[in-house]
Amino acid sequence: MYDSNDTILAVSSPTSEQRVIVRISGPATIETCKQIFNPSIAHLTEKKNNCITKSNLTINDKLEVDSQLYLFFSPHSYTGEDVAEIHLHTNPAVTSALIDKLLMAGQAQGALRSAGPGEFTARAYLNGKIDLVQAEAVNEIIVSSNKFQLQAAEKLLAGRLAETITEIRDSLMNCLSLIEAGLDFSTEDIEFISREDAIERLNAIKKQLNELLSGSINCESVMDLPSVGIAGAPNAGKSSLLNKLLGTERSIVSDRYKTTRDVLYSRCTSGLEHCQCVLFDCAGLMSDADNILDELAQQAAIEALRNSDVIVFCVDVTKDDWSEDASVRQLIESEIFIPVATKCDLLSEQQMTERLVKLNELFGTEFLCISSKTGTGIDLLRKTIERNLIEQFKSKHSSVTVLTARHKQAVAEAIDAINESFIELKAGNDDVTAMMLRAAYQSISGIEQQSIDDKILDRIFSRFCIGK
Numbered sequence: 080m081y082d083s084n085d086t087i088l089a090v091s092s093p094t095s096e097q098r099v100i101v102r103i104s105g106p107a108t109i110e111t112c113k114q115i116f117n118p119s120i121a122h123l124t125e126k127k128n129n130c131i132t133k134s135n136l137t138i139n140d141k142l143e144v145d146s147q148l149y150l151f152f153s154p155h156s157y158t159g160e161d162v163a164e165i166h167l168h169t170n171p172a173v174t175s176a177l178i179d180k181l182l183m184a185g186q187a188q189g190a191l192r193s194a195g196p197g198e199f200t201a202r203a204y205l206n207g208k209i210d211l212v213q214a215e216a217v218n219e220i221i222v223s224s225n226k227f228q229l230q231a232a233e234k235l236l237a238g239r240l241a242e243t244i245t246e247i248r249d250s251l252m253n254c255l256s257l258i259e260a261g262l263d264f265s266t267e268d269i270e271f272i273s274r275e276d277a278i279e280r281l282n283a284i285k286k287q288l289n290e291l292l293s294g295s296i297n298c299e300s301v302m303d304l305p306s307v308g309i310a311g312a313p314n315a316g317k318s319s320l321l322n323k324l325l326g327t328e329r330s331i332v333s334d335r336y337k338t339t340r341d342v343l344y345s346r347c348t349s350g351l352e353h354c355q356c357v358l359f360d361c362a363g364l365m366s367d368a369d370n371i372l373d374e375l376a377q378q379a380a381i382e383a384l385r386n387s388d389v390i391v392f393c394v395d396v397t398k399d400d401w402s403e404d405a406s407v408r409q410l411i412e413s414e415i416f417i418p419v420a421t422k423c424d425l426l427s428e429q430q431m432t433e434r435l436v437k438l439n440e441l442f443g444t445e446f447l448c449i450s451s452k453t454g455t456g457i458d459l460l461r462k463t464i465e466r467n468l469i470e471q472f473k474s475k476h477s478s479v480t481v482l483t484a485r486h487k488q489a490v491a492e493a494i495d496a497i498n499e500s501f502i503e504l505k506a507g508n509d510d511v512t513a514m515m516l517r518a519a520y521q522s523i524s525g526i527e528q529q530s531i532d533d534k535i536l537d538r539i540f541s542r543f544c545i546g547k
Contacts, residue, residue, distance in 0.1 A: 087194035091546035101165040108161040114184035127152045159206030254280045255516040306357045311393035316421030319451035321360040389415045396420035415467045424450035492522040
């Protein structure tokens with residue numbers, strides 16, 4: 080790990096932003112800031128109260144820029160040390176000159192250097208401001224690419240996992256203490272815990288661990304974007320709708336029957352404010368395949384749709400007979416199903432109204448009227464897709480615990496150790512039982528305790544970007 084006695088600094092804002100944030104943390108923070116701000120900020124440092132002030136920042140003899148200085152004094156800061164944040168609107172050249180100026184000023188006050196990846200959050204962890212689970216959650220929030228991943232990371236940051244782990248760890252230690260007490264007083268006629276009671280307690284702990292695994296979502300799993308499939312009978316307007324939603328000609332559009340054979344995937348960001356998704360088009364579904372190629376295309380389409388989070392079901396509203404579409408509907412299994420009536424630009428308003436009434440009666444649900452040609456209803460469809468994706472995530476994961484791959488490995492190792500302890504306990508090997516329970520305790524403690532190997536810490540914080 081890095082030397083925590085140094086003062087560190089880094090740009091903590093995205094490089095694409097015009098507003099630059101430079102963060103400093105460590106014992107030389109305040110004295111470094113005094114060297115570059117005009118007028119003096121000495122009056123702010125005497126009270127040791129967190130504060131914000133506007134001041135001129137001296138870059139060199141010819142350049143001063145307006146800035147805001149945020150001061151956070153130890154221990155009431157993110158890292159637990161004296162922290163300063165300099166906020167200013169500038170360009171990369173001025174930012175680079177500012178960093179050089181700060182390094183020169185800081186070196187005069189003591190050790191000051193550029194921060195490494197995740198070093199600010201590492202200091203927050205080492206100084207007891209957050210636990211290791213929360214530190215990992217900070218990085219998950221930073222790298223989140225969709226709203227679902229962000230919500231999962233926020234759950235991790237909230238500390239629910241740490242509370243659960245503490246409860247399990249305490250239960251393990253209580254059981255272990257009673258077993259070891261029996262070993263210490265083995266020559267005395269004292270039974271601190273019976274084998275039946277120990278097995279019952281360990282079963283309860285194992286059940287908690289199994290529930291933690293089975294009732295959790297993996298942070299890594301929500302890094303994948305949710306999928307939205309476009310389904311329907313051949314020539315229902317699926318490919319045209321895919322292209323319209325993507326804003327590009329991704330799929331071939333043709334009047335010929337069965338043009339689309341494969342499953343076509345593409346990332347959709349257009350019109351979705353809060354989340355992105357993978358949008359896909361597949362072969363038109365049929366109740367009976369004519370040949371082996373049709374059968375293979377059907378199998379690929381149905382498999383893709385089965386794994387999708389949302390299905391948009393297209394029906395050509397201009398058709399006179401929807402019996403084929405009704406049969407296709409029976410092939411689709413999905414919790415979230417958005418029915419749309421396509422090609423509505425080809426009918427008059429009165430015809431459209433009459434057709435929608437018949438569609439709604441036939442399928443028992445209300446259809447959204449859209450036109451890929453004119454754009455009618457497309458914005459409403461995008462909003463409907465996004466709302467359903469968000470609601471689905473909330474309903475599935477509102478009460479679950481969030482685990483990273485490292486957490487799941489630690490829980491699995493603890494379960495294995497407890498299983499071994501059952502065998503040894505039933506065989507009367509109390510000393511080996513105690514050893515296995517200590518292994519389980521160490522595995523589960525490794526999720527959020529301070530006493531974790533430096534190599535593991537290095538691996539965790541190396542995934543961070545610099546400045547966080």
